[in-house]
Amino acid sequence: MGLRARxxxxxxxxxxxxxxxxxxxxxxxxxxxxxxxxAVVGISTSSRADLLAELDQLGTNLLQVxxxxxxxxxxxxxxxxxxxxxxxIGPVERTAAVAQLSAAVRRSDHIDELETGAISMMTAELDxxxxxxxxxxxGRWLDAGTSHTPTVVLGSTAARRLGxxxxxxxxxxxxxxxxxxxxxxxxxxxxxxxxDSSAFVGAAAAEDLLGWDGKVSTxxxxxxxxxxxxxxxxxxxxxxxxxxxxxxxxxxxxxxxxRSAVDRELTAxxxxxxxxxxxxxxxxxxxxxxxxxxxxxxxxGVRRAIGATRRHIRVQFLTEAAILAxxxxxxxxxxxxxxxxxYSRMQxxxxxxxxxxxxxxxxxxxxxxxxxGLLPAGRAARLAPAEALRL
Amino acid sequence: xxxxxxRDLTKTFDGGVEALRGVDIRIDxxxxxxxxxxxxxxxxxxxxxxxxxxxxTSGEIHLGGRNISRDGDRRLSALRGREIGFVFQxxxxxxxxxxxxNVALPLLYQSSRRAERHxxxxxxxERVGLGHRLHHRPAxxxxxxxxxxxxxxxxxxxxxxxxxDEPTGNLDTATGAEIIDVFRMLHADGATVVIITHxxxxxxxMPRVIHLRDGRxxxxxxxxxxxxxxxxxxxxxxxxxxxxxxxxxxxxCP
Numbered sequence: 001m002g003l004r005a006r007x008x009x010x011x012x013x014x015x016x017x018x019x020x021x022x023x024x025x026x027x028x029x030x031x032x033x034x035x036x037x038x039a040v041v042g043i044s045t046s047s048r049a050d051l052l053a054e055l056d057q058l059g060t061n062l063l064q065v066x067x068x069x070x071x072x073x074x075x076x077x078x079x080x081x082x083x084x085x086x087x088x089i090g091p092v093e094r095t096a097a098v099a100q101l102s103a104a105v106r107r108s109d110h111i112d113e114l115e116t117g118a119i120s121m122m123t124a125e126l127d128x129x130x131x132x133x134x135x136x137x138x139g140r141w142l143d144a145g146t147s148h149t150p151t152v153v154l155g156s157t158a159a160r161r162l163g164x165x166x167x168x169x170x171x172x173x174x175x176x177x178x179x180x181x182x183x184x185x186x187x188x189x190x191x192x193x194x195x196d197s198s199a200f201v202g203a204a205a206a207e208d209l210l211g212w213d214g215k216v217s218t219x220x221x222x223x224x225x226x227x228x229x230x231x232x233x234x235x236x237x238x239x240x241x242x243x244x245x246x247x248x249x250x251x252x253x254x255x256x257x258x259r260s261a262v263d264r265e266l267t268a269x270x271x272x273x274x275x276x277x278x279x280x281x282x283x284x285x286x287x288x289x290x291x292x293x294x295x296x297x298x299x300x301g302v303r304r305a306i307g308a309t310r311r312h313i314r315v316q317f318l319t320e321a322a323i324l325a326x327x328x329x330x331x332x333x334x335x336x337x338x339x340x341x342x343y344s345r346m347q348x349x350x351x352x353x354x355x356x357x358x359x360x361x362x363x364x365x366x367x368x369x370x371x372x373g374l375l376p377a378g379r380a381a382r383l384a385p386a387e388a389l390r391l
Numbered sequence: 392x393x394x395x396x397x398r399d400l401t402k403t404f405d406g407g408v409e410a411l412r413g414v415d416i417r418i419d420x421x422x423x424x425x426x427x428x429x430x431x432x433x434x435x436x437x438x439x440x441x442x443x444x445x446x447x448t449s450g451e452i453h454l455g456g457r458n459i460s461r462d463g464d465r466r467l468s469a470l471r472g473r474e475i476g477f478v479f480q481x482x483x484x485x486x487x488x489x490x491x492x493n494v495a496l497p498l499l500y501q502s503s504r505r506a507e508r509h510x511x512x513x514x515x516x517e518r519v520g521l522g523h524r525l526h527h528r529p530a531x532x533x534x535x536x537x538x539x540x541x542x543x544x545x546x547x548x549x550x551x552x553x554x555x556d557e558p559t560g561n562l563d564t565a566t567g568a569e570i571i572d573v574f575r576m577l578h579a580d581g582a583t584v585v586i587i588t589h590x591x592x593x594x595x596x597m598p599r600v601i602h603l604r605d606g607r608x609x610x611x612x613x614x615x616x617x618x619x620x621x622x623x624x625x626x627x628x629x630x631x632x633x634x635x636x637x638x639x640x641x642x643x644c645p
Contacts, residue, residue, distance in 0.1 A: 004502055011499070018487035302483040305444055306497035306544065307472015309465050385471075386436075386445035389479065 003312055012319025014299075015292055023324060026288045030328025030368065031335060033278030034361040038336025040270040041357040043343050044263060050349035051260050058190045059133060060253045061228050065219040065239055068248040076246035077215050082239045083125070086219055089238055091227040096128040097216035098195075101206060105152070105199045106174040107162055117161040120198040121175065123206035124153075131220045132189055139167045139184030146183060147202020150175075150209055153184040157196040175201070176210050191252040281328065282368035289321050289376035293383075300380050301388030310381040317377035318370060325369020329362040336361065393456065394420050394552050394583045395441055400450035401606075402436050410436040412606040413450070417613065418585065420551070423578040425594045426587045428603035434587045435556055437603065441585065442475050442554045443467040455551065472500050476545025480557035482537040484529040484544075491516060491525040494543045501548070515543040519573055535566035542573055552583040559590060567593070 003011070016023040065086070067076045079085075083097045101121040128134070129141045142153055152173060154164065164171045164182055172179045180201065189195045206212035219239070223231040232251070236244035293300070300313055308316075337353055344351040395418040402411040410433045418424055426434050439445040440452060443459060451460050459470060471477075476497075484493045495512035503511075516522055519539040529537055538558060545553050555574065559567030571586075571593050578584045586597070594600050602609040 002502055003500060004504075007499055007505070014485060014487050018485075298481070298483050299485050301444075302477075302479075302485070303496070303500075304468065305442065305471055305475075305477045307468055307500040307548075309468040309500070312468075312500055384445065386439045389439075389444065389483070 002309075003315065008315060008319055009323065011316045012323050014316070015296065015320050016323070022288065023327070026285055027324055027328035027331060029281030029284035030278065030325050030365050031281075031332035033274055033276075033281040033368075034329045034332025034365050035335035035339065036274035036277050036332075037271060037364070038333050038353075038357050038361045039339040039343075040267055040274055040336075041360075042336060042340030042351075042353045044267040045352045045354055045357075046340060046344045046349050047263060047347075048260065049352040050347075051256060053350070054190050055253055055256060057133065058253055058256075059222070059225075060251065061223050061225045062132065062252060063221040063223065063228070063232055063235065064192075064250050064252055065221060065235055066248045066250075067217055068246050076240075076243070078217065078219065078247070079240055080214055080216075083216060083219060085238045086221055086235065089231055089234060091223050091231055092221055093224060094127055094131040094222040095219055096125040096131040097219050098125070098128060098198075098200075099123045099206070099212060099214075099216045099218075101201075101210050101212055103176040103210045105158070105162065109174045109177075111174070117158075118197060119158045119161055120194065121210070122195075122198045122200050123203050123210075123212055124200040125203065128200070128220065129186075131222050132192065132195070134189045134195070135187045137185045137187045139182070141184055142200065142202045148204040148208070149202075150178055150180040150205060151183045151201070152180040153186065153200045154182055155186050155196040155198045155200075156188045157193070158199050159185045161197070173199070175199070178209060191256060278364060278368055282325070282372045285321055285324055285328075285369055286372035286375060288324075289317060289373055290379070292320075293317065293376045293380045296380075297383065297388045300383050301385050304383075304385035304388065313383075314377045314381035317380045318373045321373025321377065322366055322369045325365045325372070326362065328369075329365025332365065333358045333361045392420050393417050394422075394454070395585075396451075396453040396456075397437075397441070398451040398453070400437075400440060400452065401448045402433070402440060402445070403448045410606055411440070411447075414603075414606070414608055416601060416608065416611065418552075418583065421578075421581055421583055423574070423584045423598055424586070425597035425600045426585065426603060427589070427594045427600055428609070431605075432603040433606040434603055438554050438556050438585065438587055441552075442477060443471050468500075472497055473548055474551045476542075476548065476550040476553040478538070478541050478545050478553065478555035478558045480560040482529070482534075482541045482561070484537055484540055486529055489526045489528055490521065490532065490540045490543075493529070493540055494547050497544060497548045511547055512543070515547040516540070518546065519543045533566075534562050535569060538562060538566075538570050539573065542570070542577075546577060546582070550582075552585065553577060555584070555586045557587055557589065559588065559593065571596070 067078045069076055083095060086092060086095045099122065101123060103121045105119045105121055124142065126142055126144070126147065137156065142151065152175065154162065159165070162173060167182060167185065171182045173182060201210065207214065221231065221235065232249055235249045236247040239247045303313060340353055341351055395416070397414050397416045400411055400414040403409050414437060426437065428434050436445070440447055447460055451458050454470065454474065459467065485496070491509065491512045494515050495508040498508040498511060513525060516525060519542050521536060521539045521543065524532060524536060529540070532540065559570055562570060567590065574584050574586060588594050599612055601611045
């Protein structure tokens with residue numbers, strides 16, 4: 001004697017069938033909450049997927065060594081022997097030095113020397129590309145031959161600023177007081193935007209043609225991932241044993257990690273807001289269910305009169321609340337996915353929606369619905385049949 | 392054999408209203424009984440107690456020979472579902488459900504299969520002459536049709552007793568008479584029927600009329616000796632006193 005399990009959902013939908021409009025509005029509250037939660041999770045995973053891709057490309061085992069400031073706040077320089085010293089640190093795989101030059105890069109000699117277009121002139125060691133994992137978009141990187149000749153490789157931003165979009169027509173640029181041939185354009189280097197707006201010449205050419213004194217300003221050091229910390233701890237003292245405090249050692253990906261930490265805080269905040277929306281949605285369901293129980297007193301009375309037990313009534317109203325919330329949850333999950341898809345399209349990051357977010361969203365909605373249904377269902381079940389029928 | 396036996400039944404509501412003050416009634420299998428009385432005389436309370444919708448304050452209720460006065464909710468619910476069919480003045484159909492779904496409802500709580508429920512509900516509707524209105528919603532039916540649906544719902548479980556509380560109270564005279572005819576038909580087929588009514592004509596046409604006043608049985612032909620009863624029946628004058636004229640206001644119970 002009792003209800004068949006398969007009849008329960010049908011029973012739970014009786015109320016919705018009589019008031020579909022109210023069902024939609026009630027479910028909407030939950031839907032907004034779940035949509036917010038799902039979208040926040042989706043957007044943050046999508047951004048993180050993008051971040052991870054960036055991290056993968058760059059590698060977390062790249063260290064950057066720069067000359068900092070001396071005790072008096074003057075710009076310090078790295079000793080000339082620094083690159084050699086660093087190379088002698090056991091685990092270091094590769095290292096490449098760059099030096100900032102004072103010369104300006106111009107499209108032609110008619111352009112004023114002060115119009116640098118914020119392009120840094122750099123001299124680079126031949127290993128730079130491999131050390132950074134950077135790639136050439138067009139043309140080629142400097143080599144033993146070209147590093148002696150007036151040739152230059154442009155970072156992606158620098159090339160754009162100079163108006164050189166391709167190497168067809170063998171473009172030339174004016175550096176110092178002579179023409180340099182552009183032999184290559186780089187792809188953007190992730191996380192090292194300053195290199196994108198630089199132009200690179202070989203060491204020999206820099207010394208011969210641009211008056212470089214041989215002092216490097218920055219070193220890039222690639223280590224095995226396992227010994228990043230070890231190398232990092234000895235880098236400053238190795239580079240400048242006399243004044244290790246004048247050396248700045250950093251890891252470019254740390255900035256990224258910091259950014260992701262900030263993202264995480266924001267995500268937590270948004271999740272909290274979504275949770276509040278869900279709570280409000282749940283209260284909405286409880287509210288509507290309480291009203292529904294009052295309105296349906298006579299239905300409850302009749303059901304009791306024709307054989308429904310208290311438990312049957314409780315099950316009916318709990319099911320109704322659960323179905324309401326599940327409709328909201330499913331709608332919300334869909335809405336949240338659509339929002340995430342829109343975001344990833346707009347931000348050009350890969351769309352990523354963890355299935356657990358969808359499952360969790362619908363599950364949370366179901367939980368909230370059951371919780372919200374407890375009180376009204378209990379009231380409905382406690383209603384004495386004779387009293388329920390007395391109108 | 393008695394279907395219902397009430398022994399010194401009292402019911403006092405919270406707040407001290409004494410709806411029933413010691414009622415003894417015995418209703419036999421296959422009887423058709425009208426319960427009449429002025430508003431507040433305890434008619435509806437009596438019917439609800441017989442129908443296990445409420446519990447007495449004191450006294451005993453025996454249904455089918457068993458004392459159910461102290462039974463728990465589960466047991467009473469099962470009893471209501473199987474042994475008793477209710478018909479109400481306000482029909483009390485579920486608006487969201489079609490006629491056949493409404494009629495099938497009692498079977499829902501008895502684990503019967505959906506196809507089986509449907510079959511029996513259709514049969515019950517056909518029995519009350521509504522075989523052509525199976526899929527109409529209550530809002531699409533006339534008052535008389537709604538009450539027929541309610542009667543079909545009451546008989547779908549083949550209960551041992553049908554209890555009707557003012558079944559014609561919301562209907563015009565002609566429709567009311569038709570509904571009473573349905574009850575008569577069920578009675579003729581062997582059902583035990585108990586009807587509360589305000590309608591003197593309807594009451595007058597019943598084989599047995601129990602008068603209630605102030606929570607007590609004022610007159611019940613069954614209390615008289617068998618000879619008197621048969622005399623009463625033979626002269627077709629079952630009502631000894633005219634029924635009080637009163638407003639059928641639906642709030643007849645305390």
